[in-house]
Amino acid sequence: MSIIIxxxxxxxxxxxxxRASGIHCxxxxxxxxxxxxLIVADKTCSAAGVYTTNxxxxxxxxxxxxxxxxxxxxxxxxxxxxxxxxxxDGYDKANATCKALAxxxxxxxxxxxxxSTGVIGVPLPLEPILTGIPKLHAExxxxxxxxxxxxxxxxxxxxxxxxxxFSYEFNGTTIKMGGICKGSGMIHPQMGTMLGFITxxxxxxxxxxxxxxxxAIADTFNMVSVxxxxxxxxxxxxxxxxxxGAAEITGEGEAYDAFCAALNTLCRTMAMAIAADGEGATKLxxxxxxxxxxxxxxxxxxxxxxxxxxxxxAMFGAxxxxxxxxxxxxxxxxPFDTDLVDVRFKSKAGEILVCENGKGHPFDExxxxxxxxxxxxxxxxxxxxxxVNATAWGCDFSYDYVRINGDYxx
Amino acid sequence: MSIIIxxxxxxxxxxxxxRASGIHCxxxxxxxxxxxxLIVADKTCSAAGVYTTNxxxxxxxxxxxxxxxxxxxxxxxxxxxxxxxxxxDGYDKANATCKALAxxxxxxxxxxxxxSTGVIGVPLPLEPILTGIPKLHAExxxxxxxxxxxxxxxxxxxxxxxxxxFSYEFNGTTIKMGGICKGSGMIHPQMGTMLGFITxxxxxxxxxxxxxxxxAIADTFNMVSVxxxxxxxxxxxxxxxxxxGAAEITGEGEAYDAFCAALNTLCRTMAMAIAADGEGATKLxxxxxxxxxxxxxxxxxxxxxxxxxxxxxAMFGAxxxxxxxxxxxxxxxxPFDTDLVDVRFKSKAGEILVCENGKGHPFDExxxxxxxxxxxxxxxxxxxxxxVNATAWGCDFSYDYVRINGDYxx
Numbered sequence: 001m002s003i004i005i006x007x008x009x010x011x012x013x014x015x016x017x018x019r020a021s022g023i024h025c026x027x028x029x030x031x032x033x034x035x036x037x038l039i040v041a042d043k044t045c046s047a048a049g050v051y052t053t054n055x056x057x058x059x060x061x062x063x064x065x066x067x068x069x070x071x072x073x074x075x076x077x078x079x080x081x082x083x084x085x086x087x088x089d090g091y092d093k094a095n096a097t098c099k100a101l102a103x104x105x106x107x108x109x110x111x112x113x114x115x116s117t118g119v120i121g122v123p124l125p126l127e128p129i130l131t132g133i134p135k136l137h138a139e140x141x142x143x144x145x146x147x148x149x150x151x152x153x154x155x156x157x158x159x160x161x162x163x164x165x166f167s168y169e170f171n172g173t174t175i176k177m178g179g180i181c182k183g184s185g186m187i188h189p190q191m192g193t194m195l196g197f198i199t200x201x202x203x204x205x206x207x208x209x210x211x212x213x214x215x216a217i218a219d220t221f222n223m224v225s226v227x228x229x230x231x232x233x234x235x236x237x238x239x240x241x242x243x244x245g246a247a248e249i250t251g252e253g254e255a256y257d258a259f260c261a262a263l264n265t266l267c268r269t270m271a272m273a274i275a276a277d278g279e280g281a282t283k284l285x286x287x288x289x290x291x292x293x294x295x296x297x298x299x300x301x302x303x304x305x306x307x308x309x310x311x312x313x314a315m316f317g318a319x320x321x322x323x324x325x326x327x328x329x330x331x332x333x334x335p336f337d338t339d340l341v342d343v344r345f346k347s348k349a350g351e352i353l354v355c356e357n358g359k360g361h362p363f364d365e366x367x368x369x370x371x372x373x374x375x376x377x378x379x380x381x382x383x384x385x386x387x388v389n390a391t392a393w394g395c396d397f398s399y400d401y402v403r404i405n406g407d408y409x410x
Numbered sequence: 411m412s413i414i415i416x417x418x419x420x421x422x423x424x425x426x427x428x429r430a431s432g433i434h435c436x437x438x439x440x441x442x443x444x445x446x447x448l449i450v451a452d453k454t455c456s457a458a459g460v461y462t463t464n465x466x467x468x469x470x471x472x473x474x475x476x477x478x479x480x481x482x483x484x485x486x487x488x489x490x491x492x493x494x495x496x497x498x499d500g501y502d503k504a505n506a507t508c509k510a511l512a513x514x515x516x517x518x519x520x521x522x523x524x525x526s527t528g529v530i531g532v533p534l535p536l537e538p539i540l541t542g543i544p545k546l547h548a549e550x551x552x553x554x555x556x557x558x559x560x561x562x563x564x565x566x567x568x569x570x571x572x573x574x575x576f577s578y579e580f581n582g583t584t585i586k587m588g589g590i591c592k593g594s595g596m597i598h599p600q601m602g603t604m605l606g607f608i609t610x611x612x613x614x615x616x617x618x619x620x621x622x623x624x625x626a627i628a629d630t631f632n633m634v635s636v637x638x639x640x641x642x643x644x645x646x647x648x649x650x651x652x653x654x655g656a657a658e659i660t661g662e663g664e665a666y667d668a669f670c671a672a673l674n675t676l677c678r679t680m681a682m683a684i685a686a687d688g689e690g691a692t693k694l695x696x697x698x699x700x701x702x703x704x705x706x707x708x709x710x711x712x713x714x715x716x717x718x719x720x721x722x723x724a725m726f727g728a729x730x731x732x733x734x735x736x737x738x739x740x741x742x743x744x745p746f747d748t749d750l751v752d753v754r755f756k757s758k759a760g761e762i763l764v765c766e767n768g769k770g771h772p773f774d775e776x777x778x779x780x781x782x783x784x785x786x787x788x789x790x791x792x793x794x795x796x797x798v799n800a801t802a803w804g805c806d807f808s809y810d811y812v813r814i815n816g817d818y819x820x
Contacts, residue, residue: 056740056748056768086736088769120733121770232737309719310815317816323530326496327642330466338466358466359498360531399809405720406727
């Protein structure tokens, strides 16, 4: 069975059964910047989440993990401008937010997913959130604009709003899946990830939804690094309303596979957008590692290349310094035969072999430069010792990364 | 017994029995820059080395490791400007260098330590080295100036020459220990380290020398990170001439402990100098982690803080963004109780508590700024769950790091 997954208009409100809103409630000083988003489903959804593996995790991560233990949820509330991490009253405030929203919407407190992003260790002002909740509720809408406003409200140093939707047909029924996310800095997800909220009108059991989400995350969000720092607040959740009209997915099989393929496409698209919009990034780096012996090793090697500060600087300077790629492979802690490795740089301007069998391959510097000045670069590595491939995404290291992070709190 | 270790003038030629030289042989285009260094002992020395753990290691690392297997050496030759890594003829050229030097000096080829530093994957020009060797030999000298020239010749993007000497007295005899090293970029040693060459006139068996070096490296060079990239060429060697007149150290005890204390002081001084002179660095960061339960965990935690790109950017901007420190502790993969952690920033301008029991402690931003604008910053972390301490060194992340590494090869 071949499933055709198509991008479609709209974001998280495109799947049947979801409304969204995004407003300025006052957490940010700049009244022009929206700082709180709400997503509400028409009925209780199957729900799943993945979270940061950082030992220091934010209060909303702890609260949401507990709420989603039962695999059900109905609303997502997320503020930007404050991480609500490392605060003595963090749990009290995350719980107070859930309670206020639940009362406003007439749902159970445990049906609320709460998330925060912003500076760590500054007490979260609760008043703006409590006064914002009725307004968020009043502005809930099914339109694409409403999804836009929610996507905007969760941005921090992101330059681009990240909002996507895909659809596929199964047994004559169209199923949609939308997502919004934010990334930018402190991006090096491990198991969990940066903030991402996915909605779908597929009908699927909570158990299978959880399995599908974990599988998609492993190959997409968890293969992204902007700066090697795993955030305290990473979280991706998915809500499945079941309102597409398609039969419920209750076991593995064609319907589950189709759902996973669509979820994977959506997560990959969101992950690549986060890498491309990394703090200070001028280009998206994609490391494709081919023909390795095992998947865990292949992923570790590809991610080591993407994470190397020296590789990232070389890409910023469009410098074909492939020795740094060999170096990053070598310290990844994965055994391999260095005398087999080929490295190519590739972009829409062309492709060039720079290292063959672990040794330099003579190449034209002008051609290499013309390939590397593009804004999407593929680093193609052939390990020649197996048939397993892995892909990781990252971005270059620029002056702006230093500028942004040298003075983030001001 | 308390041993007083004093800094003293001179570098690697201060201990009895060593001569050095450094010249421009032609590996670098700029004729003003010295590019090859030689250290020769008057007699065969006890010798030990530690090397990079990168799976992709340079040919001179492989050759030196083989030569030092017997624990004896007499000369060190080291070029800058070319790493001799990832080249098809790398071993041939490293061996040819040793052979030519051995013939020139009338010693065995296996008594030569060979090292290289510079760009990876560009074939090493052998001619300049072969014609340089007689000149290096002719210019060997015992003076402090000769040590200076050798220290200068191994520099790459280092801004400061790194040359140190310490002395201590044992049983009425003065023992000296000198070292030169280079660092700057691709600095994140694991087991081995960047290039460092140590000479001493202590008399010590090769076996004990090896043990002492490995112990010193673990707490000094291996606790430094500039950019998280473990080089292909890291190497530290020590030559012990035995010409101080002191009795040979043949077993553990007071003489061995005194030697280890001096070696540790020298290595720590060299390691801190490498961190302070990291590529683009404007300040030295020292992370002191106190009262943890085990040393491996304490080291991992301290190093995680020093390696965080976001912490490094915050220090560049003198921004007391302590949340990033908690974040870096949290993703280090070491279990700890986040609710016990205190964090202080300290410099010669003062000291300030910013986080207590894992939560923000109110602090004066102006005072914090005045502490963090200094060029040596201590990040003091109290884990309050044991009595083990660890220290790691690094530097901030600046615009210049990006500039230098965006265009390293040109």
